[in-house]
Amino acid sequence: MPDTADAWFARRGWRPFEFQREVWAAAARADSGLLHATTGAGKTYAVAFGAIERIPQGGQGAPPLSVLWITPMRALAADTLRALQAPLADLRPRATIGLRSGDTPSAERARQDRRWPTVLVTTPESLSLMLTRAQVADELASVQTVIVDEWHELIGSKRGVQVQLALARLRRWNPHLIVWGLSATLGNLQEAMHTLLGHEQGCLVRGRIDKSLVIDTLLPDQPGRFTWGGHLGAQMQPAVVREIEASTGTTLIFTNVRSQAEIWYQLLLEARPDWAGQIALHHGSLDKEVREWVEAGLKAGTLKAVVATSSLDLGVDFLPVERVLQIGSAKGIARLLQRAGRSGHAPGRPSRVTVVPTHTLELVEAVAAREAALAGRVEERCSPDKPLDVLVQHLVTVALGGGFTADELFDEVRSAPAYAALTREEFDWVLAFVERGGHSLHAYPEYHRIRWVEAEGRYRVVDRGIAQRHKLQIGTIVGDTAMKVAWLSGGSLGTIEESFIARLSAGDCFVFAGRVLEYVRTREMTAYVRLAARATGRVVVWNGARMAFSSAMADAVRAVIERAGSGPGGALVLDSPELRAAGPMLETQRSLSRLPEPGELLIERYRSREGHHLFIYPFAGRHVHLGLAGLLAWRLARHEPNTYSLAFSDLGFELLGAKPVDLAALLDGSAWSVEGLLDDVLASLNARELAQRRFREIARVAGLIFTGYPGAHKGLKQLQASSSLFYEVFRKYDAGNRLLSQAENEALSQELELSRLREVMRDLAGRRARLVDLRAASPFALPLMVERLRERLSNEKMQDRLARLLAEAQQRLDASPAAPAPEPVASPSAEAARPPRARRRPIRPIPAPAESAAYNLAPAPPTGPPDRDDSLT
Structure with missing residues (x-):
């Protein structure tokens, strides 16, 4: 087998990596396993040759279905199909290859129904549909090898559970089935391999290649002394345009949500109307033909830039992509590394991702993400535990696909790790x-x-x-009901959630698919539109469009902020270009409040005409703070009745009370007791x-x-x-x-991430509480106030209120620039341990460096860190 692969590589002037040879040898021994290697390192060919070698060669005509290649996304499926065609044609000329997904035309489906191709690239949903066929046992018994691509993307979801159940079914028909998973960003490799292979022993291959990775930041000209969500967005438009202009290849611009992708596409066209036709938009709600046109343009290198969401951040191979820009924080280490790998997507080519901050705190987040990547702290992902709704669906699927007996199916289902405890x-x-x-x-x-x-x-x-x-x-995959968006004159643009369309009236304008559209009417779950005469409109917002810090990201951000405030004599430690750019904001936070030290919990108290504000900063991520805010409000109000409004972000949360809050339980740490936690959580939240x-x-x-x-x-x-x-x-x-x-x-x-919530509460109980009475909203507090104002006020009123908050804070700073911050109040147990407070220095604006902060990451082992106990958001 290796000789055949070596010869194929040699004809193209390539030389296999050692990890590729290792996978070929394992496949030749009929071993299953997991291949973990950097994005763009050559994982596809590592497992492809092992699978192709197992395809039978005797007989007449095309061999039967022998290889199933499972991918999580349709765009990735089409790309994989193209990558496999060349080696398959050379090494198994009689073998056929096909694609089965929701985008497969009906004529092609009909041909496949008559005879399956030798190699089939498909998705978890399409594989489950195959299991409903009456003769499925005969049709799939010939499958020798299953490849599960991007296993890190599937393992933590119910789609991954679908894959586990399908593999258990295939193993019943072929006990000698070989299964290989591909992954680029995982922290718990042994557990991930066990989840894929079931109770079998596997071969874990760790790809190690010399691949340079650069994570840098596009620094804003005016970061400002205060920060709130999105306030740097428009300011970064010229800098992003310059980066695209300077690139000799295609630039991929990633956003975290679809609405942000639509906004940035419009921003680029606004700055450079002459780029129309040279830049494109790609996300999962666009019509199939639009997505395919964009993917073809990326392949050919004819597009200058593409604004995309996660629809393009998996293993799609776009060699012309030279640069990757990440708008805002990626919120997770694995996601940032995955997107970085879209550039230089070939062995030996450097990968580079540039973070474009949309508010000043994201400069700190960029440093945290880079340092975590350097240290190899990649998030762990774990399978859901015996989801019964998936099992209900699977029983009906198997009953359609030839039927079952209870005893046999029970044993089969239990062989899937997700149901091992069933x-x-x-x-x-x-x-x-x-x-x-x-x-x-x-x-x-x-x-x-x-x-x-x-x-x-x-x-x-x-x-x-x-x-x-x-x-x-x-x-x-369950989301809001999607409605088709179509032109009055014919032709589809894509789909939008019904909840957004339901709020439109005839004549309303909205931005979708890179155009400003005028809504005309709805007929039979289709929203008909025409091109709007106006140049602006509402941006489509999809449900579930909030991303939260992963636990690894949250820990990294807290460590950077604690280090920034730990300089000798009260000096800030600004040891990177990003932190120097964020220096004025950090200095303002220290002047109006303080920067938390290691082992310390910062609590800020502020009185305004709205009531009594309490800001608490565990730095644990939005999901955990949602539970903490409700839980703390419940426990405080249980002792002294009060009415609270809540706001939360990735850094902390706010309690706005109608009356002053008794902070004794916070200062002595008893508020964070985990005793009776489940009952209190259930009572505190709806x-x-x-x-x-x-x-x-x-x-x-x-x-x-x-x-x-x-x-x-x-x-x-x-x-x-x-x-x-x-x-x-x-x-x-x-x-x-x-x-x-x-x-x-x-x-x-x-x-609510209850297990992570419990872990964070134990940590908070051991921290020293530091209470600061604010003279004005601090840079940490302002984003929480804006978060709450966005929920309660119109945009105009929010802007007025925000301007007043900023003016008040500026007045406080300008009135006494050298005044010390209010004396923090420590918890009684930590009072003696508090170091003397240094004299506060005046705020001196620190000019941003002319260049972005570029760091060349030494090729750390692409195997990820040792297995850890951290949970993954």
């Missing part, structure tokens, strides 16, 4: 729920989805209507609403709600009403329904 009682409950609808739905035949067929001795789906509805909504929101997704995955036939999809209100009805029926008449328990557990573990 009890027979839980499995039997799922079986009864699918067969009879449980205690509360037994009177409704449409929920009797499977039936025991005595003549066959198996559970089967016998109702054609149930079978059709199940196939139409297989999968675990846990029922959180669980009900999670149940909407669970109900769709479990098939309780049918989203409609093609061209006749149900509206969002219908689906919400249906899920709410099921939720209430189960609560009243089927309190033991395990899908209700799953909804509560997911609300706690995913939305």
